[in-house]
Amino acid sequence: MHQDFLPPGIVVLTGAGISKESGIDTFRDKDGLWSQVNLEEVATIDAWHRDRKKVLDFYNETRKSFRGANVRPNAAHAALAHLEQKYDGEVTIVTQNIDPLHEMAGSRNVLHMHGRDGEIRCMKCATVSGSDIDLTPQSVCPVCNAVGELRPNIVWFGEMPMHIDEIGDALGRCGLFLSIGTAGEVYPAAGFVLQVRRRRPRAHAVELNLEPSGNQPLFHEHIYGPATTIVPAYVERILKGEVDAGR
DSSP states (O other): OOGGGSOOEEEEEEOHHHHHTTTOOOSSSTTSGGGTSOHHHHSBHHHHHHOHHHHHHHHHHHGGGGGOTTOOOOHHHHHHHHHHHHOSSOEEEEESOOSOHHHHHTOOSEEETTEEEEEEEETTTOOEEEOOOOOOTTOBOTTTOOBSOEEEEEOOBTSOOSSHHHHHHHHHHEEEEEEESOOSOSTTGGGHHHHHHHHOTTOEEEEEESSOOTTGGGOSEEEESOHHHHHHHHHHHHHTTOSOOOO
């Protein structure tokens, strides 16, 4: 199909709610991880400089939840991979999650704005590499041989999210914006729907969530329920041409 006749792009923003049904607890629920630890002690660059062992031990332990035998992509992840495969235009998944469930389900165009589990970064040479090893203050960078400079390739509080330019470009091209499983509380992701509304007046914005988010008034369409139920059904509507994609 000629590029001029491709349908507008679809941008899908996903949050912790899409992975909860796969067995990964959300961080911000009343009984979530951030209710059990002080984030200032384990999830900031200052904490890493202050007590690297404590921060690394925390991530070594929590990442095991992503490796559980029962943690698999669910029907919502599979539906989005199917959408990418079958839709004639561009489908970009922007996820706030660090788990690899989108890729495990078959999605290819995935931007992890908060980093990705299974990757490490050297603070000295900035090299990012795939690794599943537990990190310690004695870990050695495989590229520059620096000792104690390896950290998870995850965005901590106060750091700049990743892929912001790529995300901005995708938002500028999209005709359909889906927000799935996110409370709309963490910026800049919480501001994406407003960016789309301002930059793409004809774009259609849809909230697919367990319950209304703080951004609920900014969406044209609202569908609430478990992600494994509502996301596959909505993907089928898109592929049947039943959804306004801002043409």
